[in-house]
Amino acid sequence: MSKSFELKSKYSPSPDQQNAINELTKNISENKNFQTLWGVTGSGKTFTMANVIQKIQKPTLIIAHNKTLAAQLALEFKEFFPENAVHYFVSYYDYYQPEAYVAKTDTYIEKEATINEEIDRLRHAATQDLLTRKDVIIVASVSCIYGIGDIDEYTDQIFSLEVGKNYKIEEILKKLVAIQYKRAGSDFKSGNFQVMGDVLEIFPASSEYVYTIEFWGDEISQITLRNHLTGEVYEYLQCVDIFPAKHTVTSKDTIEKIVPQIKEELENRLKYFESIGDVLKHERLKTKVEYDIEMMQEVGYVNGIENYSRYIDGRNPGEAGKTLIDFFPKDFLTFVDESHMTFSQIGGMYAGDRSRKENLVENGFRLPSALDNRPLRFEEFEKKMNKVIAVSATPAKYEIEKSSDLSEKFFSYDPARDGVWKASPENRIIPQIMRPTGLLDPEIELRPMEFMVDDIMKNISEVVEKNERLLITTVTKRSSEELTEYLLDSGVKVKYLHSEVDTL
Template sequence: MPPFKLQSEYSPKGDQPQAIEALVQGLERGDRFQTLKGVTGSGKTFTMAAIIEQVQRPALVIAHNKTLAAQLCSEFREFFPDNAVEYFVSYYDYYQPEAYIPQRDLYIEKDSSINDEIDRLRHSATQAILDRRDVIIVASVSCIYGLGSPENYKAIVLKLRCGASYERDWVLRRLVDMQFTRNQMTLERGEFRVRGDLLEIQPKDEDVIIRVDFFGDEVDSIAVVDPLSGEVRARPHEITVYAASHFVTPQEKIELAVQTIQAELDERLEYFQSQGRHLEYERLQQRTRYDIEMIRETGFCAGIENYSRHLDGRAPGTPPHVLIEYFPEDFVLFIDESHQTIPQLNAMYHGDMSRKHTLIEYGFRLPSAADNRPLRFEEFEKVVNQCIFVSATPGPYELRNSTQVIEQVIRPTGLIDPEVEVRPVQGQVDDLIEEIRQRTARSERVLVTTLTKKMAEDLTDYLAEVGIRVHYLHSDIETIERTEILRDLRLGVHDVVVG
């Protein structure tokens, strides 16, 4: 694998050289927490990239929302085109968590819409960090939420090599154990099909089909094929296929998990019976026994993450497995916009627990469901190796814990803060259009902010009617589309973005 190599037409300028040198020295002497305090436009992302290149260690960059994470990921990919820069955020386009409102006796079933492309990127991220060291993962705060065990994820893989012999039925059973689905028609990610001696697998992390040609039980050839055109992209000598789900578990652990779930169910049913709560008794018994049967027969059930403690073999109250555990011990963590990200990391656990405790109390879930949760902040601190907080306005936590606060005030361009000009409300749209035309004549871009999403959409429609290339951007736009809009702004497809 290639080492980290920063590729940019720019070199460190302004305060960047001193900041890079000081922070690298801090990492090399073992400083656990440091802060990069840099004004807007001072090139903090470039500084992070230069630090990664100098220390040559895997890096995790946490941002406080998906849009910022996508922007950072795009910039790091430009800086490191020959290395693995991955994107890890929540894969839900829509998510309604399971909940119960006792005052109204209202149960709200979990409802969600998973973005298949983001799911692919999540698998690509975890597989990259397990396979190589030249990896940067840009993540949102959802990276501290429970994920499958890295040990199980690494253990349950399918490795095939040309010329080696494998019992074909064993290969197919292995794929089923890895949560792949058999489909004899059109393949989707996480599916496989068999036609005679030909096995085709579409892995979860790539838009390719792996075609394995058997001669009896011997692997005759392996080809990586474009799923649309059928063109052969590569003919590797061997391949490794990872599981189609992060919550994958070996069969022996499933049997043990079923026993411990049953034991916890019996204990909880006894509690409800002693309290005379027959409704909760019947509710919990019916739901959990159905889930146990599904796990025993298929290795999976709806809401399997609620049994993650049993499947992982963890003790009650122990922290869940998270993305950070997939990294080697010497990784470097960057927390971007830390004054906003740190409070979010701190609050995630408490918001999740209030909902879970109600579900447990009224017999919708076993008490072990509470262990499917985000990390507590103190647990997050324990798994952090070395961290650099990045912010223009670092908060009290960062300043209190950092061994050094490095300021990056002088911009590489030498520009000072722009002058803020306040203009009258009357005629503001006509004034805006005139300013836009002046900027677009110089091939510049314009960002317009509004008070509401509706106002952003209405203003966009009006500007489009007068011939301006414009698009709106707000929280209702799906994650991938946000990235495309920002990319189009850079490329000049849009001159104006209203948000």
């Protein structure tokens, strides 16, 4: 059930943070689509973001440029919004070797992947809450611009079970299999179900708990949410919605509809290889696609089914697939953290994917339609964005030009000459320069190389007297070893550390 965003923190915004919060929310209310929070490291940009979310009260997407940063942000926002839905959405692969072909050595590399089941569960939890509530914050990596399957097909496969109503358990099991649930073996886990007499247990793909559904004849007498290991009951439910176990789901009707289309494309492509006399590529493609078709007709799924996503989703050639972003309502807020890194990363995803897939298509491993299983182009990503706040200590040219009608003013800005930077309706670059702690950047002092070792020895003596430690960085590995040797000879307790030091 949706709630309002409620920020919980023992801290209040500092004056500099409050000013940034006011400017950001004012620009959003005035329908400004792009702005930049320009904040130094340690100025509390994450807390400012949280306050903006509370004031705006819109579903929010936060994009980070790597999994580690995304995980850190997700934990912080969970602490800020413990009563709301905060989710983590990144690639679910622990190991991923994409399908590829190396023409130079005539080497075909089959797709290999190890899926992290916990991250897969978190991805399902994210999309499920986006469809069922409004107080949702998703912290995502660039995984959010990759195809996730047809949303309409996904939502059409959702079905409900309600206490007091009659159901044929066999029909429920058929529905579960159709939406990619599997009957549990010895290991009962997410995406499984099991039947024990008049009790059906379903382990949702999005949850750590199971639904236990008890029947009296054909009537559901009780539904509980339980711990699957201890059996502890957390909640008695009147009704539950069962969501698909995979984001890419295909009904029998869809398979029957798309198979003729795939066969037609295959026939055209085989004719092309015949026309150029390339028998190897002809047979290679024929064997692979016919096997895929047979698997889809038999079980509704095949490893690599995403390569037929254009047909499954009913898209036109060249049209982008649906992504996590499409699960958001039209009116949502986006923060792009470390934007100077993240925007360039988003922009580079399409070209790398395209190059690899073109090689597969040209050499008869995939149909040309596989090219449409791809991440968003940057311009497509831009069109899907609504209200964007770029967040960075060092904003790049893209953010500055999107945030300002007078970007040259920022590029020529000199604090010594121009004083404190101030945002304006034309320059939506909001500064956050003062740290709430009041700490300043350390003073940097340049000294001549001539007395470098004397300075180091003097600093070491001062640090030792205070019972503290000293970190010395050098330009090369060799100089770190030589300096360490000198200091050891001088009676200093010292160790060097660089990339060639063995872990154990």
